[in-house]
Amino acid sequence: MAADVSAPTLATRFKRPTFIGAVGGIFVVALIILLIKEATVSPSQFAQTTLIGLTNGAVYALIALGYTLVYGILELINFAHGDVFMLGGMFTITFGTHFFGLHHGQGVVTVPIVFATLLLAMLACGALNATIEFVAYRPLRGAPRLAPLITAIGVSFIIQDVGLAWKGPNYVTAPDVFPHSKVFSFRGVDYQWNHLIVVMITIPVLLALLWLVQKTRQGKAMRATAQDKDAAAIMGINVNRTISFTFVIAGALAGAAGTLYSLWATTVRFDQGFQLGLISFTAAVIGGIGNLPGAVLGAVTIGLIQSWNEGLPWHMPGSDWTQSIVFSILILILVFRPEGLLGEKTPEGG
């Protein structure tokens, strides 16, 4: 009897799930059970891969923010962004090793050099991204929506070949300057400094970006332009300059990601930008494209999923399938929840 009475109140409190929502929920619950099982089978390995996943996620967050910023302001999926990130890695190698003589085991001098390299790479990538916008996207402002998207693919291929011409078709090694000594070692879980440093540099950059967008005048102009270009222009905002500025910021983030990734993974190749770019784009979509905290959340999610998939031993598909998994997530999110986890529902999105 009591159950009968409480049933309607339950129904009003919890919205009745749709069929798709139920299937998705069951799927997610099954995944979580699988993960818990994994964690109990080999806890140390689980913790280890989780920590690596966080580092992965930090790099993806930097790239994903670039996608999200540009999408927010132009509604353009900037395909070339991943390749700008790749060039960021190449800039790092050139600036770091050729200009500053950065190499393994230099001691404390490494710190200012890495920061100088980081700044230079951010600068170079920012300028490059703004140039791309100026040459390739600005002339297409009034064109149908798919025209700049197609152009972006073209630009992406061009930049890949610039990288190919610059550093050749093979992997280029970056100096291994981040220390591999352990931050802590707890029951077989080792956390190395090189993983932590990436996160430590990423977080201030993210905070700076958040401050820039939320608190500064320029950030206000960016948000206004993203909402309504015409109205922003009427309010006296130079729309074109604001868009250029957004591309500079996005490019600088890609440059920072390029530096961190190249110094962390110590290899760069001309075609890695495309893969990592798409993974990061997925991250941006998961979080709700156009949404800054969402991009970070999505990036950490993707980073964790990737490292769990590649690092855990038990019933995981393994690194051969990482790409398929990431793209499946992308497709599922776009089909069933195009506004992402944190995004708002838009009329066109659904």
Place this chain on the structure above:
Amino acid sequence: MEHTEAVDLQSRLSARWKELPEIQRTGTKIVLALVLAALLLFVDKALGFGVATVAAVYWLYRLPPLPWRLAAQAVLVLLFLVLGPASFGILLAGAFAVFWVPERRRSWVVPAVAVGAAIFYPFYQGHMFTIPVFGAWPDVATGVVMLVFVMMAIGLNIVVGYAGLLDLGYVAFYATGAYTAAFFTSQQFAGQRCPTPGVSVANCSVAVVPKHNFDFGAVGVVPGAGGIHISVWLLLLLAGVITAFFGIVIGLPTLRLRGDYLAIVTLGFGEILPQIARNGDNLFGTGVNLTNGPNGITPLDSMGFGNRISDATGGVLPSNFLTCCKASHFGHQIQSTDIFFWVAIVLLLLTVFCSFRLQYSRLGRAWIAIREDETAAAAMGIPLMRTKTWAYASGAFFGGVAGAYYAVFRSATFPGDFFFNISVFILCMVILGGMGNIWGVIVGAAFLAYLDREGLANTGAWLNTNLSATSFNLLVAGIFLAVLVWLLTRQREQVMRYVLVGLIVIDLVVFAGLRIIHLPIEVPLYASGIYGLIILIVMLLRPEGLIPSRRRAAELHEGVHDEPLYDLAHAGAEG
């Protein structure tokens, strides 16, 4: 608003140019062509003469009155027949003859002549002149590849050009067709071999797929070979249908999405499917060998008409393409590649026919309506989902047929053939030719497929032998300079002017001073970048493509959206 009055240098110059009298403009153009030809003579004689000839042909067509034109054309043709490569003279005569055909007949005379020329291509290919820069005419095997890619481009054109759905994963359809062909015409499911090479079935560590022996009208199967063998003719249809079904399966959940999201989703499918093919030798660790992994599936059965038809036609239709062809006609020993070429022409003609019929059908008009304005189309009672799904299925069908035919032609399928850049490559064909225009797509696809197979290698060889490193650097610097100056003349914003001037200086210093380009350059290595460049240039300068569809061009230039209040493309002169 002030910025509408601020005129940039470029529009002033083009206004001046339009004010000039006709004769002066023509004169300038001819002089420029002559100067260009003379400059090129220094680099490569054949190229210089070629450019001069093309200019002469063009102006002979434009300028003189009829009798003079005829005489001049005859002289030009005779000149080449006597002195130069005679094959070029014949080609020229054919081109002139086509232009003498009355305008209203041209719409069928030109295609008929083109098809005729294509059918006889294997006979005269060996006697053709060498094209400057591009080298020899493509051989017949390249011709087959070109035809296959033209088919795929026409299929993609249905999706992108007619229905306006950007598909970045067309390679998935190509792969589906190719693997369908491979599954049904090879020993893949014979269960007689282990996926690890050199290991007998008994010692195989990976589970061997059980035996499926099935034979249905296949030609040239080794006696006793297991696996599924279906007649390739039937298979082409089957591959098309399966791929179309696959297209529907992909399309049903995704076609509700907005344009750019759809593009990304298709890209996702285009990446997942090849990965399944790549990892399919041990599918999800179950030991099922579906696709034989990176080693690919090979060999595939040959095509053929079978003994009965071959005997009935007195051997005109060969029973098996690979073991046929003893006959020699017009001094040319017919080879199996030639037969594949002719069959490809027939398939392509069918594709073109279907594409035309579709374009003007009720369905085709519905696609165009959706492309131009989805909301309005829906309001007019067009079922959006069903129409879009049909576009997807039709595009996939042709992609599948083309993929299957290509796999049979090569007698192999490898997962390495199905990367994202193939999708972009086919998209580039459609964009270059002109979205929505079948003739444009055919020309664009044939040219780009040729470039991919032979053209880039030949051009690269020519560049490396005929240009010195210095002149190459100067050339690239010149191109960059021209682009920057062009941008500068369009630019109204003062800050950007300074930036551009700075870039010009950097460009000059970098290329002329540092000589960053070293020879030899492996041009084919940069194929995808070249396609990217083509996409960029076409989208910026001529978004409707080389041979535009009139309707699509209007859309791209005037836009389908409302006019914005604020002219974003030309704003910001005053900061």
